Amino acid sequence: MNHLTEEQLIEHYYGESQQPTRIDGHLRECSQCADIYAALRNDLAAIEPITPPARDAQYGEHVWQSIRNFVPVYEQKHQSLWTRLTNLKALAFVTGCALLVAVAFFAGRQWENHQHPAQIQTAANNAPRQPIVLVVLGDHLDRSERLLVELKHADSAEAAAPVKAEAQDLLSANRLYRASAAKSGDPALTAALDRLERVLVEIANEPDNPSPARLAELQKEMNTDGLLFEVRVLRSRVQGDEKEQQTGAVRTKGVSI
Ligand SMILES: [Zn+2]
Structure with a gap:
């Protein structure tokens, strides 16, 4: 007969065993496993369940006080006139580039339209x-x-x-x-x-x-x-x-x- 493992005994103690009847039967017949189980029960009974502490009304204030020294201070950035002008220039440059690309695209399309009727005719002939x-x-x-x-x-x-x-x-x-x-x-x-x-x-x-x-x-x-x-x-x-x-x-x- 195989003796019960510690894992099976722990599961049995917490009522999570798959075969509780078989384990009960074994514990009744086998004094060796019954002794181990008795010792295990004593140990497990000594462990009290951990309960979270109750929160009082000051909980938020306590948390803030404990972390406030680690939070970096927020400073509003003061942009100089020069920085603002540079940003505007960059924006103007980007807009100019987009405009150039658009003009080049439409010019290309127009040119293609002028070129292609001849080609299509040649192909048709x-x-x-x-x-x-x-x-x-x-x-x-x-x-x-x-x-x-x-x-x-x-x-x-x-x-x-x-x-x-x-x-x-x-x-x-x-x-x-x-x-x-x-x-x-x-x-x-x-x-x-x-x-x-x-x-x-x-x-x-x-x-x-x-x-x-x-x-x-x-x-x-x-x-x-x-x-x-x-x-x-x-x-x-x-x-x-x-x-x-x-x-x-x-x-x-x-x-x-
Ligand atoms: Zn046994």
Whole structure:
């Protein structure tokens, strides 16, 4: 059997024990713990509770008398005329600075307003139209690339049929882009679109359901692998231009607002 600790006995004495019945039972059966508890009770009983002294009417006066020598004396500051003038000068300086900042700010805004209409117009002339062209051209190159890949893997008449239809579909758009590229002075794009057009014309003019052997021959003749590579390079270039145009447009917008 475990004996009771002093802490448990103290708690029991003040009636704060969690298990008073068990402790009472132990004290009845164990003379050792009962002796310790009896001694503890005597000691604790000797301690009288501390009670605060009653306050009389003079309490406030007593407190003041006991602390008055430690409190620093309050002296009203007498400002000289010079100090007051210096303060006024500082105030005037701060106000002047604030005024200058405000004037500079409004002047800057006015200047910006004068400058920006021209910039916005330039942006309106160039930026918004260009990305649309690039997006559409990127889409066209994407479709052409897929067509060339399909052509490469067309190993039956069934697989070849949609390639022909797609080539017919792409042909008219390709003519427009080639003409536009030639007009805007982009020789690399013009040359690639020209070669692409010749391949598209060939495929579009094949008889219905061309044989895979014929398609393989066509690929060899037209070097479509080389063209596929060229189209891929162009597409990534066009997409790069497109991104640049978009960020350019956003930047212009950011400045003008
Ligand atoms: Zn005990």
